Amino acid sequence: MKHKLLLLLLFTGFSLAGNSASAQTIGTTVKTDDTVRGSKAGKLSKGMKVVANERISANASGLGHFVFNDGTKMVVGPGTRLKLDEAIYNPNRSSFKKFAIDSSAGALRFISGDSRSASYEIETPTGTLGVRGTAFDLRHYRGRTYVMLVSGEVTFCTRLNRCETLRRKCSFVVASPTGRVSDPVLPRNSQFEKRDLERYFPLVFDQSPILPDFRLNVTKCATAATFTPIDEPSSGDANFGGDGFGDIGTDTGDIGISPGDDPGDDPGENDPPGRGGPNQ
Secondary structure: OHHHHHHHHHHHHHHHHHHHHHOOEEEEEEEEEOOEEEOOOEEOOOOOEEEOOOEEEEOOOOEEEEEEOOOOEEEEOOOOEEEEEEEEEEOOOOEEEEEEEEEEEEEEEEEOOOOOHHHEEEEEOOEEEEEEEEEEEEEEEOOEEEEEEEEEEEEEEEOOOOEEEEOOOOOEEEEOOOOOEOOOEOHHHOOOOHHHHHHHOHHHHOOOOOOHHHOOOOHHHHOHHHHOOOOOOOOOOOOOOOOOOOOOOOHHHOOOOOOOOOOOOOOOOOOOOOOOOOOO
16 A cells, blocks of 8 residues: 555656646746737736747737747747747756747747757748747748748758758748748849738738837838849859749649648638739
């Protein structure tokens, strides 16, 4: 009987320890608009804590601002779904040994904090992002992932281990669910019109709902002037001379992806067709 009681106490102790670890507080909600929810905390509002392994989701008009223990800032846009997948925080150094996010839908802004670059990892349905002192925006749209760099450096690697690194401000890539990723390209050189890019990077093109501390200097990325053709490298430049997208930006280029087939889109979304965009 004593042995059974001892085993029960040990099992209970391990269970409590596991629950404590999984409920580690890793960040704080700064502000939410409309409805942003946490799987553990419920509807989130200013001052509420978020914990490791928490799933965060925003409704069709939701917007959430979060700051994490190492100073990392994150903006969650409308329709976003993500999981704070893995977080190992070292309070003695005010940094994360590991900070991983699994982003599956919607728009996201990420501004890295004081942890080592190797600590950060963002998983998406089409590949993995590694960051290096970085601020960037991403959006999942019609099965593809769009990533725009604002500062620092980010590398995107697909499931087929095809990788592209963004180093130039405002440059972006498009990743396909079939394992392809485009060359980096600047907005003015891309095959997309401004209205396309407004859909792919909504947090870049309209920062008015975003708190000042979470805004970025994206004027050159979003102003109409950047879409005026200027003298650029020749078309033989693989990175910036041409579009670099091939048919990644079209539905016909990706087998199995048809117009409107996007789990991250809000029901009833009716976007006008764009030149070369995924809803062509």
